Amino acid sequence: MxxxxxxxxxxxxxxxxxxxxxxxxxxxxxxxxxxxxxxxxxxxxxxxxxxxxxxxxxxxxxxxxxxxxxxxxxxxxxxxxxxxxxxxxxxxxxxxxxxxxxxxxxxxxxxxxxxxxxxxxxxxxxxxxxxxxxxxxxxxxxxxSEEQASYLAGVAAAKSTESDVVGFVGGVDIPLIHKFQAGFEQGVKDTDPKVEVLAQYLTQTAEEGGFSSPDKGKTAAEGQIEKKADVVYAAAGLSGQGVIEAAAANKVWAIGVDSDQYRQEALAQYKDSILTSATKDxxxxxxxxxxxxxxxxxxxxxxxxDLKTGEVGLADSNPKFAGDAELQEAIEAAKEKIISGEIEVKSS
Missing domain, CATH: 3.40.50.2300 (Response regulator)
Incomplete structure (x- = not known):
């Protein structure tokens, strides 16, 4: 009642x-x-x-x-x-x-x-x-604890890159999005220190459209792809659609955010380029x-x-991602260490 x-x-x-x-x-x-x-x-x-x-x-x-x-x-x-x-x-x-x-x-x-x-x-x-x-x-x-899911996204990126360059596109340069970047970079470096992470923020404030401008996301991703990034992670709200579009056009991997973007109807034409998504429920x-x-x-x-409650994590809808045994083993090992406290993920 x-x-x-x-x-x-x-x-x-x-x-x-x-x-x-x-x-x-x-x-x-x-x-x-x-x-x-x-x-x-x-x-x-x-x-x-x-x-x-x-x-x-x-x-x-x-x-x-x-x-x-x-x-x-x-x-x-x-x-x-x-x-x-x-x-x-x-x-x-x-x-x-x-x-x-x-x-x-x-x-x-x-x-x-x-x-x-x-x-x-x-x-x-x-x-x-x-x-x-x-x-x-x-x-x-x-x-x-977005940084925890982002850490796992970093593991996935480091294990999937062939160029040893990956990208991060943040919507707005604020502490919340810094958590995504920090976790992602730590996951990449802990997995393979030689992989370079290119990071870019679209705007300084939300009012400038950092979370609502797919064109800005697309331009940023294209710039990173030109610098050899072959996996690009977006934490940029609606702007992330532009990142995913650029990844699909250039035949590289995108990593989505918040929702399982592989399953989003509006992104169906790009889904084969969405490796996974760092989700928060x-x-x-x-x-x-x-x-x-x-x-x-x-x-x-x-x-x-957080990871322990199951309210952040990585989506496994893409069969190529879910079927990669080595990748899944690395992600599961990292997940267990985060939950146990053996790995403390940075938030900034």
Whole structure:
């Protein structure tokens, strides 16, 4: 059963969600068969929005799972061009006011908005993906040990390269993406010290399009491929599609991120060039937060997914990757050492 505070808030909802949020981003709502009209999970997307085949789409998959299981109304909200922290706060407040619970900001950029709005709606559970700095009794920071999955991606790259040059393309030059680079480089060097890692960031800020510009990703990957990189790992959101496209065009390997990009329909024409993907199970984290609220025991504080919990890892959808016994043995050995603590993966 839901908490009484949730029902009270939900019962007070009156205005249309679409009207309430018309000034701060596109909205999609879906109703299940909940007889009491209660509202459930709502997510507000990061830059790139739904359809990025990566981070945001993984959050949507978690929402869809919750909607199917709990049969309640959900909402997912698109970002707007050049939006401010105030815009994000208005979006979250509108969702909370109308009774959605939990309300999740997808991405670290929601931190100021979550901090502000959570204080105004103490009866609502808020979540923020990829941030652990927001301190409040009703907030869950859904974070991941991305460096661990990236280490395994580095092992895969070092074992797969024929040129002894591999590439890393980061979307935005921020600490979160530094974790991906650090883990990847450590995995490469621990596996084969002679392999060179070329690293490049697309932009200094998200507002410049580092996570939402496939053309920037494609250009960066092409530059690394010209320097003989034959495996390129992208941690760049929607921009990573451009990296994958460049890899396919030049017949080299790409390593995807966040979701299993080999299985993404929008990338089907390039899938034979996607060696693997360093995954983090944003869908599971989103679903579990929704379930905790549904069960009346909301998750709060830092909620971390790592190799040990199975919430980060490497996808094995590509048969060439899954069928390479030597490669799989090396990855499994590295995984066991990370979980046991024998290998401590750097995050910067």
């Amino acid at each position: 839901r908490r009484v505070s949730r029902l009270a808030v939900a019962g007070a909802a009156t205005a249309s969600l679409a009207l309430a949020l018309s000034a701060c981003g596109g909205t999609s709502t879906e109703s299940g068969s909940s007889s009491d009209g209660d509202k459930g999970l709502a997510i507000a997307y990061d830059v790139g929005g739904k359809g990025d085949q990566s981070f945001n789409d993984a959050a949507y998959a978690g929402l869809e799972q919750a909607k199917k299981e709990f049969r309640y109304e959900t909402a997912d909200i698109e970002p707007t061009e050049g939006e401010t922290d105030a815009d994000k706060a208005q979006r979250l407040a509108s969702l909370a006011k109308q009774g959605y619970n939990p309300v999740i900001g997808v991405g670290y950029a929601y931190a100021p908005a979550v901090q502000e709005v959570a204080a105004k709606y103490p009866g609502t559970t808020f979540g923020i993906v990829d941030d652990s700095q927001v301190q409040a009794e009703n907030v869950a920071g859904l974070v991941f 944003v869908a599971k984290a989103v679903y579990h937060l929704a379930k905790s609220v549904e069960d009346g025991k909301p998750e709060t504080g830092i909620v971390r997914g």
